[in-house]
Amino acid sequence: MRILIKLSGEALGEDGVLFDFEQIRRVAEVIAELRRADYEVAIVIGGGNIWRGRRGPAASMDAVTADQMGMLGTVINSLAMRDALERAGHEACVMSAVEMTRFAEPHVPHRATRLLQNGCIVLFAAGTGDPFHSTDTSAAQRAAEIGADALLMAKNIDGIYDKNPKDHPDAKLFRDLTYAAALSMNQRAIDQGALLLLKEVRFPKLFVFDLKTPENILRAARGENLGTLLHP
Secondary structure (H helix, E strand, O other): OEEEEEEOHHHOOOOOOOOOHHHHHHHHHHHHHHHHOOOEEEEEEOOOOOOOOOOHHHHHOOHHHHHHHHHHHHHHHHHHHHHHHHHOOOOEEEEEOOOOOOOOEEOOHHHHHHHHHOOOEEEEEOOOOOOOOOHHHHHHHHHHHOOOOEEEEEEOOOOEEOOOOOOOOOOOEEOEEEHHHHHHOOOOOOOHHHHHHHHHOOOOOEEEEEOOOOOHHHHHHOOOOOOEEEEO
16 A cells, blocks of 8 residues: 655644654654555655744745745755654655755656655655645645555644634534535645645545644554545
8 A cells, every 4th residue: 555644844843843853753663664564655744843934024025935945844854754764774765846966866756656666765855846835735746646545644633623623612523524525615724725636636535633643644544533534
């Protein structure tokens, strides 16, 4: 089974800490366990622990420049995760959508597929390589490109709700949604561009769940009733 895991940048560090190396090690160990179970694993990591785009003091920045900084943040995070995966005993490779050959291989979908078939964990960095696209969208695109069986989105929220659960204690968690239903809602857990792409290609399974417990990645990969399942 081939899966793509989307990790938020906050999974690697938050609350003013760029990198929580104990959390990174725990996530790497879980991913290594998936490899031992013969899953082919690709990863996309956000850059939110380093750069949050056009927010706060950066709101007046040029949008393209701000998004380019975010792309670089994802490369840094991918290098950190590659190191942790290799120390956990598994081969890993970073592919960048923006050419930087001293740090990462260029993104070539056919080569990525070959690497996955040969047991290498592939980390896709620098988003889509273009501004105005979220890492959710790049994760959806890469999952479709490699023909993944499932996309696992590990977020800082445990699924899709009918309203913001932080503001509304009575918010309802959806366990099962079609892409069309999710697109019709005013939800903010997943970027709309990612949902549109997944709907158009009829991607088989998207799981949205909380990464506070890294073992949730294993549970989602096994198809347990966790978070929200989205499908055509």
